[in-house]
Structures are given as C-alpha cells and as structure tokens.
Amino acid sequence: MRVYNTLFRKKEEFLPQGDEVKMYVCGVTPYDDSHIGHAMSYVIFDVIRRYLKFRDYKVKYVQNVTDIDDKIIDRANQRDIPPAELAKKFTDSYFEDMDALNIERADVYPKATGEIAKIIEVIQGLIDKGFAYPADGSVYFRVRKDPDYGKLSHRSLDAMMAGECAIGSEEKEDPMDFALWKASKPGEPFWESPWGEGRPGWHIECSAMSLKYLGEQIDIHGGGQDLIFPHHENEIAQSESFTGKKPFVKYWLHNGLVQLGEDKMSKSLGNLVTIKQALTKYSPDAIRIFILNSHYRSPLKYSEEGLEAAVKAAERLRRAVSRDDSGSGEAFDAESYRKQFIEAMDDDFNTAQALAVLFDLASAINQAGDAGVSIGQAQGTLVSLAREVLGLKLPRTTYLELTERILIRDTVKATVIPDTVNKRVSRLIEERLKCREEKKWQRADEIRKKLDELGVVLEDTKAGTRAAYKRAPSVESLDSFLKELGITL
RNA sequence: GGCGACGUAGCCAAGUGGUUAAGGCGGGGGUCUGCAAAACCCCUAUACACCGGUUCGAAUCCGGUCGUCGCCUCCA
Known part of the structure; x- marks a missing residue:
C-alpha cells in the first residue's frame, strides 16, 4: 500500500509503527451546520479507515471537537445563549450528518473543554523546556526555537515574514509566535491555569489529545489542505518539542477542498451548501459517490449536475446488485474485479479508479445475468466492496x-x-x-x-x-x- | 510578493514514458417491449491549455507562456 505524504510530497510505502494504526483527523468547530466540505473530508477519512480495516489493520481513530474558540463565543453572543449550549447544538448536528452519510464513528471524540488538564500539562512542559513563554496571562510558542518549523508546509519563517505581515500582539517576542493559551477577556468562558484565567489556543488541543489517546508518535494525521498551515505545522512544533520525539506523525494526509463556483466553500466566505441541504435532494450514496469519484487530494467542484450524475450512478450499482439471479450453470467469477479494486485502493486510495472497477463489475454482472449465467456470487462481491470499503448503503431492492x-x-x-x-x-x-x-x-x-x-x-x-x-x-x-x-x- | 496545485471528450473525472487514453453523466443509433422503463450492443477526444526542449518514443519528464484555484489570517 502506498500513501501520499504531505511531509515529503511523495507517495510512500505504508508501514505503521505498531500493531495498531494510530489515526487522528482534525474535527470540527461546532458553531454552525457542517457543509459539503466537511462531508468530503470525513467521507474520505472514513473510507481510508474502512480500507485499512479491510486490509486487516487494527485502527484506532481519534477525532477532536473544538468546542471552545472565538467563533463559538461570537456566535453564542449573537444568539444570546451560552457558548457551551451552541457548541452542543452543532456538535449534535454534526453527528446527525455523519450518521446520515454512513460515516463510522471514531473511537474517541475528545472535546477541547474536556481536556483542559492535559492541555495545561503540555503547555507547562513546553514552558519548562524553553519552547514557550507566558506573557500577559497568555502563553505563546517560540517558533524560532524550533529548527524544523515550516517542514510540513515547506516554508521558512523568513519567507513568511517577508511576505505578509504576521499579525502580532505586542506581548509576543516574535510576530510568528502563536498562542497556546489565551487570557480570557471579561465575559468570556475561562478555565483556571497557572497563568491565570483563560482558554486553550486552537492548535494545542490536537497535540494534547493525540498524545493522550494515541501516544507520542502516531501513524496518520489527516485533515483538509487548509489546515496544513498554520494548524498542522504548529501541531508538529508543539508535539515534537514537548516529547522530544520525531516524527510526531509518520504520514500526513490532506484532502483537497470543495469549491463552489470559483471559490473554496467555506464558512468564512459564506458560500456553502450544508450537508442537511444536500441530503434533502440527494441520497447519502449519491453524495459519497460524488465525493469518491475524484481523487481525494484534488479540489472538488460542487455542482448540481455532478450530484445528479452521482444519483444515476448509485442507481446503476443498486440495480446491478438487486437484479434477480435466475441464472444457472457455472457462477460468474468476480475475483479479477476484486483484485483490481484492491490494486486501485492500494495506490493512495484511488477511489475514482476503484469505483470505475465497480461500474465495470456491475456491467459484467448485467451481461452475465442477461446471458443466464449465475451472478449471485459476483453481486455479493460488488456489495461487500461497496459497503465495507466505500461505505455505500446500496440498498438491495426488496419487492x-x-x-x-x-x-x-x-x-x-x-x-x-x-x-x-x-x-x-x-x-x-x-x-x-x-x-x-x-x-x-x-x-x-x-x-x-x-x-x-x-x-x-x-x-x-x-x-x-x-x-x-x-x-x-x-x-x-x-x-x-x-x-x-x-x-x- | 513567497509557497503549492491544477488545466484530459458536451459535463464530471482516472491515467503521470511505450499496445485501440478508465469510469460516471449526457447525446445518437440498434436489440428487447404493445409502447415504455431497465438491461444489452454499436457510435460519441482526428495526440490530453499553448509554445519549445529531452527521448527511439510524452497527456505523462524539463523550461517558458496563458488561465484557474489553494495556503501565507479563522476554516475540513
């Protein structure tokens, strides 16, 4: 199996470090309904996890919920409800969407607010080692102290400084330093810490949680390409500085972003289609096929036509597995298709190719069926690959x-x-x-x-x-x- | 400005050095059907943005041009 590693910008043989694949995927900040971009990311990592299991790996999958941050506080204030209530509402909404899309639940969904103790422990450790410093009730990571900083996003501090101005608070030693702990302003939720009342910065929770639930060095860390910098870069800096062990993550996997029209679909741009909206018009299978029909590292252009095509495609597969097996004689053998499917998935999870194999198989099943050959076994192969690996429901028609x-x-x-x-x-x-x-x-x-x-x-x-x-x-x-x-x- | 990605048929989209360039949707013709639907068969890219180079040979490698997008600030 080969996977593309963002860290080295090339495909590498997949060799997990232990018996169990340790997998961490960045989760959502629940301040609004999730959109198709989230669907893409979580469907893809769901398929990756399913495929690893299909290939007999044991997998432990952790996904965080950032249930406290600026956006949540702002939105809660707008609605005049407590931030925790807002976060709970949209966390529930997120799980509804994930279930509807047939995404298997992660093993653990730690929440930022539930891991304050571990977060503080990591921050304190970083201060003790000289990688971080308190200032004015906040704590910042000293990026100049980390010689590897920039290795994931392949950029240098100097280049970043030369480009845009890094927005700096006065208390930072260096404009590129980032917050590990943020002093709370009046009226904001806060937790007690050695540096005063405050809340965790965004990046630190992932380091703390992955350390707590998966250990010091993990196999796969995933997320959207928009997280490469600064989020994942900062996670590496924090984790490797804290544990002293490299690499923090062996394989960094990043999915491409969904575009609506010419732009990236995102909450901040406001050009989004929520998962709930999409589900009123398209089946979960259609949405999954739409996503999986192109490569996970490529951008995905959202379009109604694309979804309509996926609806038809899902129907085609469903019909092939639903048709009566009135055939007799020797059974149609689908083993070569199964091999091709595995070959495609082994190559950096080429789901588009894998789907193409399933369509070929559907076609072959129809032909065999028309010719009176027994197709039950082949239908079983198609169904199991589609359901087990791609997570399609493919409901067999019952009359x-x-x-x-x-x-x-x-x-x-x-x-x-x-x-x-x-x-x-x-x-x-x-x-x-x-x-x-x-x-x-x-x-x-x-x-x-x-x-x-x-x-x-x-x-x-x-x-x-x-x-x-x-x-x-x-x-x-x-x-x-x-x-x-x-x-x- | 820095870093990166992409540009393949009407639309979407695999393929990344070598037989007839996957697959889905759409379109045309046919078989089946009372007619349809479904299924099946046939057809639907005169070299893959453009220009130049490397090579016996390139969509696939290199350089340039044009265009689009992403990151550099919160974001899957």
Missing part, C-alpha cells in the same frame, strides 16, 4: 408483493409508504394491467404517466409490474386521479 402480479419497492430514503398509499397505487396498477390485457394502451399509458408524475415509476417485467417510489405520493392526489378515471377502491 413487496401487493398481489401476485404487482411488486412494489421503496427506494425513498427512510420513508415508509403508508398502507393507504400502497392500496391506492396498487389499485391503479391493477387497473393498468387490466387495460393492457384488453389492449387499451392509451389508458394504460395514461396511468403509467400519471403515476410517474406522482413519484411512482413502473416497469413491466416477466415477473409482473414493478413499482418503485421515487417519493411518496399524497393520498389526495391519488384519490383525485382515481376519481378522474372513475375507479372506486
């Missing part, structure tokens, strides 16, 4: 037998079609079947067309008419159509 000739399936996400609706729909389908027998094609087609408009798609097969709900029609609309046709239930 509800309303009558012996009418089969209804429900593809509407988490929607239970009420009996009242099923009853009316099946009555209409019965009517259409009758019309077809009597060769009243016009009336039959009218029923099919109207049902389609109401959200029910019909397909005539040898086994009978199959009905799929795209969405649940209202009883009223069905009743009015029944009345129009002069049919009583």
Whole structure:
C-alpha cells in the first residue's frame, strides 16, 4: 500500500509503527451546520479507515471537537445563549450528518473543554523546556526555537515574514509566535491555569489529545489542505518539542477542498451548501459517490449536475446488485474485479479508479445475468466492496408483493409508504394491467404517466409490474386521479 | 510578493514514458417491449491549455507562456 505524504510530497510505502494504526483527523468547530466540505473530508477519512480495516489493520481513530474558540463565543453572543449550549447544538448536528452519510464513528471524540488538564500539562512542559513563554496571562510558542518549523508546509519563517505581515500582539517576542493559551477577556468562558484565567489556543488541543489517546508518535494525521498551515505545522512544533520525539506523525494526509463556483466553500466566505441541504435532494450514496469519484487530494467542484450524475450512478450499482439471479450453470467469477479494486485502493486510495472497477463489475454482472449465467456470487462481491470499503448503503431492492402480479419497492430514503398509499397505487396498477390485457394502451399509458408524475415509476417485467417510489405520493392526489378515471377502491 | 496545485471528450473525472487514453453523466443509433422503463450492443477526444526542449518514443519528464484555484489570517 502506498500513501501520499504531505511531509515529503511523495507517495510512500505504508508501514505503521505498531500493531495498531494510530489515526487522528482534525474535527470540527461546532458553531454552525457542517457543509459539503466537511462531508468530503470525513467521507474520505472514513473510507481510508474502512480500507485499512479491510486490509486487516487494527485502527484506532481519534477525532477532536473544538468546542471552545472565538467563533463559538461570537456566535453564542449573537444568539444570546451560552457558548457551551451552541457548541452542543452543532456538535449534535454534526453527528446527525455523519450518521446520515454512513460515516463510522471514531473511537474517541475528545472535546477541547474536556481536556483542559492535559492541555495545561503540555503547555507547562513546553514552558519548562524553553519552547514557550507566558506573557500577559497568555502563553505563546517560540517558533524560532524550533529548527524544523515550516517542514510540513515547506516554508521558512523568513519567507513568511517577508511576505505578509504576521499579525502580532505586542506581548509576543516574535510576530510568528502563536498562542497556546489565551487570557480570557471579561465575559468570556475561562478555565483556571497557572497563568491565570483563560482558554486553550486552537492548535494545542490536537497535540494534547493525540498524545493522550494515541501516544507520542502516531501513524496518520489527516485533515483538509487548509489546515496544513498554520494548524498542522504548529501541531508538529508543539508535539515534537514537548516529547522530544520525531516524527510526531509518520504520514500526513490532506484532502483537497470543495469549491463552489470559483471559490473554496467555506464558512468564512459564506458560500456553502450544508450537508442537511444536500441530503434533502440527494441520497447519502449519491453524495459519497460524488465525493469518491475524484481523487481525494484534488479540489472538488460542487455542482448540481455532478450530484445528479452521482444519483444515476448509485442507481446503476443498486440495480446491478438487486437484479434477480435466475441464472444457472457455472457462477460468474468476480475475483479479477476484486483484485483490481484492491490494486486501485492500494495506490493512495484511488477511489475514482476503484469505483470505475465497480461500474465495470456491475456491467459484467448485467451481461452475465442477461446471458443466464449465475451472478449471485459476483453481486455479493460488488456489495461487500461497496459497503465495507466505500461505505455505500446500496440498498438491495426488496419487492413487496401487493398481489401476485404487482411488486412494489421503496427506494425513498427512510420513508415508509403508508398502507393507504400502497392500496391506492396498487389499485391503479391493477387497473393498468387490466387495460393492457384488453389492449387499451392509451389508458394504460395514461396511468403509467400519471403515476410517474406522482413519484411512482413502473416497469413491466416477466415477473409482473414493478413499482418503485421515487417519493411518496399524497393520498389526495391519488384519490383525485382515481376519481378522474372513475375507479372506486 | 513567497509557497503549492491544477488545466484530459458536451459535463464530471482516472491515467503521470511505450499496445485501440478508465469510469460516471449526457447525446445518437440498434436489440428487447404493445409502447415504455431497465438491461444489452454499436457510435460519441482526428495526440490530453499553448509554445519549445529531452527521448527511439510524452497527456505523462524539463523550461517558458496563458488561465484557474489553494495556503501565507479563522476554516475540513
């Protein structure tokens, strides 16, 4: 397995340091609903973790929640609620989104506010070693003290200084020094510390948590490319200075950023689509396919067309695994596809390539099925790779037998079609079947067309008419159509 | 200004030195069907931004040009 390491800007053989892969991914600051950019990052690291497990690695996955920072305080003040309440609300919202997207929960989700003791311990250690200094109730990291500073983002302090002005508070020794502990202003939440009342800086929590939950040296640290500098650079400085052990992280993995139009989708630019908004229009599978269909290190352009294409693509896979296996004789062997899939994923998690293999397999399954070859085993391979590794749900169609000739399936996400609706729909389908027998094609087609408009798609097969709900029609609309046709239930 | 990434068919997007340039969506034709839908078959890039170079050979390496984006401040 090869992975691209931001630290060396090249792909390297993946060799974890111990029996268990230690994986840390930067989590959210919960002051608003999560957007598609978050979806991209967490879907990707979910797939990476799933794939590691698929390849028989044990994985311990930690993700932080930055539940105290300036943004949270500002937003809470705007809404006139306590910062903790705001953070709780959007942390819950985050988990709802993650669950909806079928992202497996991390092993631990430490919160900044829950790790103050460890944070203080690390800061004190850095002061003791001369890497940090208190000033005016705050504590800063002395970047000039760390000779490696800049190794991840590949920039030098002097170059950074020469470029833009680093914004410095007067009490800093060097404008590039960053805060480990921030003295609290009046009215802000605070915790007691050896340096007075205050709260942790943003970067220190990740160093503290990863140290506490994963140890001094970890295998994978992930996040969006926008975190490379300064966040991850600072984490390295803190952790390696504190423990004296290098490297803090063996493989740094960064995903590309989602763009909306020409710009990066971000909270600060305000050009975002939330996960909740996207989920009202697109299935979780479609969203995952949209994300996984391009390489994780490339920027992803958000587009409705892209999502629509992904909806169709998801449907294609779902149909291939759902079709009846009426074949006989020797089974279709999907082993070569499985190998290709693994080969693709082994190469820096090339999910686009891996998906292409699954589409090829779907195609092969359809061909084999049409030819009367047994496809059950191949369908099993497709389903297991898609579900286990890519985290797709790929619900196998189940047909509800309303009558012996009418089969209804429900593809509407988490929607239970009420009996009242099923009853009316099946009555209409019965009517259409009758019309077809009597060769009243016009009336039959009218029923099919109207049902389609109401959200029910019909397909005539040898086994009978199959009905799929795209969405649940209202009883009223069905009743009015029944009345129009002069049919009583 | 410094650092980095990208520019492949109508759209999205793999491929990063060598047979006919993946896959998805869309489009055209056909098989099946009463008609559809689904599925299947065929077609849909005259060399991959442009220019120059290295090489027996480049979309793939090097240099330049143009364009787009990201980071350098909070951000997945």
